[in-house]
Amino acid sequence: MVKAIIFDVQGTATDFHSTVCEEAQRISAGRHPGVDWAEVVTRWRAGYFTTLKAAPSEHGKWISVSSVYRRSLDTVLDESGITDFSAAERDELTLAWQRLRPWPDTVAGLTRLKRDYTLATLSNADVSAVINISKRAGLPWDAIFAAEMVGAFKPDPAVYHMAATYLGLEPAEIMMVASHKYDIRAAAELGFRTAFVARPLEFGPGGDADVAYEDEFDINAADFLDLADQLGC
Amino acid sequence: MVKAIIFDVQGTATDFHSTVCEEAQRISAGRHPGVDWAEVVTRWRAGYFTTLKAAPSEHGKWISVSSVYRRSLDTVLDESGITDFSAAERDELTLAWQRLRPWPDTVAGLTRLKRDYTLATLSNADVSAVINISKRAGLPWDAIFAAEMVGAFKPDPAVYHMAATYLGLEPAEIMMVASHKYDIRAAAELGFRTAFVARPLEFGPGGDADVAYEDEFDINAADFLDLADQLGC
Numbered sequence: 401m402v403k404a405i406i407f408d409v410q411g412t413a414t415d416f417h418s419t420v421c422e423e424a425q426r427i428s429a430g431r432h433p434g435v436d437w438a439e440v441v442t443r444w445r446a447g448y449f450t451t452l453k454a455a456p457s458e459h460g461k462w463i464s465v466s467s468v469y470r471r472s473l474d475t476v477l478d479e480s481g482i483t484d485f486s487a488a489e490r491d492e493l494t495l496a497w498q499r500l501r502p503w504p505d506t507v508a509g510l511t512r513l514k515r516d517y518t519l520a521t522l523s524n525a526d527v528s529a530v531i532n533i534s535k536r537a538g539l540p541w542d543a544i545f546a547a548e549m550v551g552a553f554k555p556d557p558a559v560y561h562m563a564a565t566y567l568g569l570e571p572a573e574i575m576m577v578a579s580h581k582y583d584i585r586a587a588a589e590l591g592f593r594t595a596f597v598a599r600p601l602e603f604g605p606g607g608d609a610d611v612a613y614e615d616e617f618d619i620n621a622a623d624f625l626d627l628a629d630q631l632g633c
Numbered sequence: 634m635v636k637a638i639i640f641d642v643q644g645t646a647t648d649f650h651s652t653v654c655e656e657a658q659r660i661s662a663g664r665h666p667g668v669d670w671a672e673v674v675t676r677w678r679a680g681y682f683t684t685l686k687a688a689p690s691e692h693g694k695w696i697s698v699s700s701v702y703r704r705s706l707d708t709v710l711d712e713s714g715i716t717d718f719s720a721a722e723r724d725e726l727t728l729a730w731q732r733l734r735p736w737p738d739t740v741a742g743l744t745r746l747k748r749d750y751t752l753a754t755l756s757n758a759d760v761s762a763v764i765n766i767s768k769r770a771g772l773p774w775d776a777i778f779a780a781e782m783v784g785a786f787k788p789d790p791a792v793y794h795m796a797a798t799y800l801g802l803e804p805a806e807i808m809m810v811a812s813h814k815y816d817i818r819a820a821a822e823l824g825f826r827t828a829f830v831a832r833p834l835e836f837g838p839g840g841d842a843d844v845a846y847e848d849e850f851d852i853n854a855a856d857f858l859d860l861a862d863q864l865g866c
Contacts, residue, residue, distance in 0.1 A: 568765075
């Protein structure tokens with residue numbers, strides 16, 4: 401019955417935490433020995449979520465997610481007492497979100513799933529960011545769908561409806577995959593099938609990722625290879 | 634300077650004429666020995682163009698290209714005196730536009746180009762049709778862009794601007810590739826780079842495809858392999 405599978409990208413398909421931490425440490429170049437970069441990145445990501453919820457658009461104009469990250473970074477660095485990152489270094493660090501590494505199982509899992517299903521992204525990141533991440537990481541999507549295409553962020557129903565329209569499928573024919581329960585719960589309410597994928601390291605070692613399986617989801621999986629196994633691919 | 638290449642699909646990347654002719658002959662199953670199917674398909678395609686130009690939307694609602702083909706088929710079959718195609722057969726024949734075969738050089742050319750450039754479609758066909766065609770044919774796009782995503786058909790400037798926005802690039806960083814001069818001329822007016830690819834068999838053997846090279850285009854190419862050669866891929 402499921403013909404297409406749509407995926408969250410930041411966190412579910414890719415490991416933003418280790419990628420962005422490493423990039424921050426590289427740019428810091430030893431200038432900030434006392435800083436806990438894992439904490440900085442966790443607060444940066446939280447700042448992004450707060451901004452998306454508070455102001456999806458300004459005066460009717462779409463705000464790029466890249467600019468949300470860039471502004472959120474200034475706040476986080478200020479709060480961390482890091483004042484000597486230049487504007488160019490801040491721009492460079494923000495670009496790390498377009499170079500996210502896939503989880504070790506991502507490419508192999510998607511490659512198996514692609515044989516039987518149409519695979520697409522459904523991301524809140526900018527379209528260009530999703531393309532850049534995917535090309536760099538070799539993620540074999542059949543299509544890129546992102547919030548920017550509909551002018552609203554997940555979990556707004558318009559984002560999920562867009563994917564169904566563009567796929568030419570009913571929600572029940574589409575499975576939404578994410579490591580974030582709010583995302584797949586929003587899809588489930590609209591009639592999509594759901595798969596929860598646990599990403600225990602989403603916020604780094606010791607981070608508080610919610611990895612508890614729930615009966616409400618059609619599938620609970622340990623990673624994309626487990627998802628492929630459970631779908632018989 | 635060029636970072637991304639965007640491609641027309643129906644005619645430029647795929648051979649709709651032979652694909653749809655074969656499917657019509659298969660469904661006809663010998664019932665119409667006097668019919669010139671090449672002529673029928675050429676008139677079907679012309680009917681599609683007339684409809685797109687005349688009525689891109691009805692009462693503000695987007696019309697799927699699949700429904701345009703379906704309605705245009707009724708007219709063409711009537712005019713050809715073919716009255717015994719059932720509704721199911723007409724639906725089936727219309728689906729041929731979602732199963733277009735690539736030209737022999739398409740996959741190999743795109744595979745070479747993809748190493749150095751971001752590749753995307755820019756098609757007037759429905760998003761779902763472009764996905765279906767691409768998945769079946771193994772066309773290795775980094776992204777699918779289609780008229781449906783902006784609610785206007787090429788050569789409307791909004792369609793080309795959409796591609797630039799979603800790629801996060803300036804028009805001068807993007808090359809538009811098509812076998813139809815109106816398409817690349819529209820892109821050129823907006824500052825995009827252009828490549829004309831000759832498709833002498835677009836309307837079948839003896840069809841009147843315009844294959845004349847023009848100095849106004851940045852590149853004139855015999856096929857996608859020649860395009861890759863000229864771009865140094």
